[in-house]
Amino acid sequence: MGTKNLQNFFDPLSVAIVGASHDQKKLGYIVLENFVRENFHGMLFPVNPDTTPILGKEVYPSVKKIPEKVDLAVVIVPAFAVSKVLKECVEKKISNVIVISSGFSEIGGRGIVLEQRLKKIIEVAKGRTSVVGPNCIGVFNPKTKIDTMFLSRERLRRPREGNIAFISQSGAVGSTVLDWLAQEGIGISKFVSYGNGIDVNETDFLEFFADDKDTHVVAMYLEGMKGEGEEFLQAMRKTTSKKPVVVLKAGKTEKGTKAAASHTGSLAGSARIYSGAFKQTNTIEAGNWEELFDFVKTFSMQPPPKGNKLAIITDGGGFGVLATDEAERQKLELPEPSLILKKKLQSKMPAHVKTHNPMDVTGDANMERYWYAMEAMLGSKEYDGAVVISLMQVPTLEPKIVDAVVEMKKFEKPILVCAVGSDFTQRVERNFENNRIPVFPTPERAVRAFAAMWNYKKYLQK
């Protein structure tokens, strides 16, 4: 646990690619190419019995023949050959090893025996060598250009640098999230998929990200635990005291638990036990896939609210109603403006605009009307944050609405935007998010994200 050196998984100075291939279709070629193409700043040592250079790089017949110190070995050789390579890595005193290769406990039978052999080697190494995998896609760090994923950039775009760390048990779920984050222009600090998790697991990474300065929020996709329950709880408690952790737990129903067991051999355990543990440790539980994404995005962009008094500002009354329904369900407060605040609002609004919460600035609102509503409501002590519904289909609302909303950051209260539509709206949306104002396609999702922030903050204030 605490003694493990995880830093080298994400920021090594020298990397050996064991199983680097001359064949462009092989994973061992693709992974080496990631490092070369992205101009990895450290030293690179391809390893292959055939020492013909690959991509202009000198190739070594084994890790033991590498003349320099090696911080990280990435292993992509057939399952039966992994134990020999791992032994050599230990002998070479390589502190960190990622085993990409599959064909271990996940296929049963002989794979279980092979995995046992790896575990024994790790045991003997007594913490001097930490192993991620096997059967994983490994690590991605946009800052240091570490990328052990064997999935092509055409199909799986890489997200840019940001402040979200993402721990995924499943490689497929993990890579899909990365592709989606890239599409949405949202950055990550570090990503890891640890597969069968025979050595380093969710607990170790959670502890590591708790102290990682580049990480402001941690996202986890979890089917079951690889490590010990008590240690995991401790790591969650420690991490959430420093930064929010959002978890999507799969295998919550009886059938889902069974499916998880068949998928990764994890004991998914009772949904209630997990949900209880998440509540106790102030871990935010995402109800589904989209919530994981929404919550993490929000935490990465906005400060949590100091209270649960939400202002809703909208140019579409119907959307205000839907937002109100969701706020009630999420137990947020939607106080009416005080008489003083009402007067202040009315003085700047045309007669047909009524001053309530939701504040319906109506379909002929322009940027100025939004500005006055936000300035008055967020500037008062009556509200802790706002969901701003900005339907761009109406002719009066100009794209500079973004500037008005961005200006409101001065109040240091969270502001979440709801906007939905085609090309025009999407350009405005991108502009909002480039300014760290998260945008949601439905009023309900915006309100739920606000509630997630409040639930996290509320616990810390106790």
Next chain:
Amino acid sequence: MGTKNLQNFFDPLSVAIVGASHDQKKLGYIVLENFVRENFHGMLFPVNPDTTPILGKEVYPSVKKIPEKVDLAVVIVPAFAVSKVLKECVEKKISNVIVISSGFSEIGGRGIVLEQRLKKIIEVAKGRTSVVGPNCIGVFNPKTKIDTMFLSRERLRRPREGNIAFISQSGAVGSTVLDWLAQEGIGISKFVSYGNGIDVNETDFLEFFADDKDTHVVAMYLEGMKGEGEEFLQAMRKTTSKKPVVVLKAGKTEKGTKAAASHTGSLAGSARIYSGAFKQTNTIEAGNWEELFDFVKTFSMQPPPKGNKLAIITDGGGFGVLATDEAERQKLELPEPSLILKKKLQSKMPAHVKTHNPMDVTGDANMERYWYAMEAMLGSKEYDGAVVISLMQVPTLEPKIVDAVVEMKKFEKPILVCAVGSDFTQRVERNFENNRIPVFPTPERAVRAFAAMWNYKKYLQK
């Protein structure tokens, strides 16, 4: 009710635009331009006291001066002038009038008086003139090119021709949905937003769409009712016996109800009463905004299942687990394949693929492996439909997976796809939907859409 002629709202042979303007910024110009630009096939009569031609069209000083029969008048004049125009429309025996103008009961005070005057004129006309509005964006029909919406095409794209009819009380919600449908490439048969609904309302349109051959599914956004409850229930019952109706009801919580009352003056009523009424009439209730969209899209593309036995086929085990959790929550059955079916599946799969439901064809699956799984499972009597999770990030899965899925339509069972990711995935997704296979970004949403279809069908089978 039944005596009202609604056809002319959507398919008139001659249209008067009352308040057609010479000023390109005015709504009366934009609406006329819609008709001219889209080459409306019928006769067009702009009406304005200033009879200088607009867009090359002869202008008439009043509807009464139009020498031809007029099927539909679209009224875009200041609120105080509407009653005079409406009276003239009645005298001219125009059967259908859409009043776009706002400034009526929604602004209170004098607006209420003006609205009462309109009601009186309608009463006197005794059903010879049907009115949509006031305070609405009116009607859009991509087939006949009727488009009374005053929102620019740059900001609000129009969806193509399709089989979804959409009734929206709110103009903002309605136009946002249209823009989104256009973005997603999904077509509609007819759209109407009826605003204050002083004459024709949700009940009338529901009855009309029940018998409309171009409409296969009806979507409604409802805050409260404008018509009588009993008539509305009858119309729902009648319509759902012929085609699915999906409703998003806003104002479900106490605060939401209040917000709705302030927005459209509708009595939103108790959520329980509505939910009960929806269940009784086999109306599918969408829990939120995205569900309305998902359910309607699914009904418009796929046949409902004959039973609730769902097959899940996936190349990502984690997504299979999430889909299983949701299927359990939705009370769908996920039977394991029979021994015979298991053998059939195993004979075509590599050793590391285990035959269960979810059927995890694993991350190295190619198109053929999906084909065998779908052919065997959907071809058997053991399953009523499938959710196919197809994560395109893996290198082995080719875009021709679309052909394999489309071929399975031969079994006449619903097939829903889950795929999520960036450019590459999105191209494949569009190809699926062009072939009427709905695609969802999360496994949970795909499963909920399947459940909505089953809930509709189950009731019909009783």
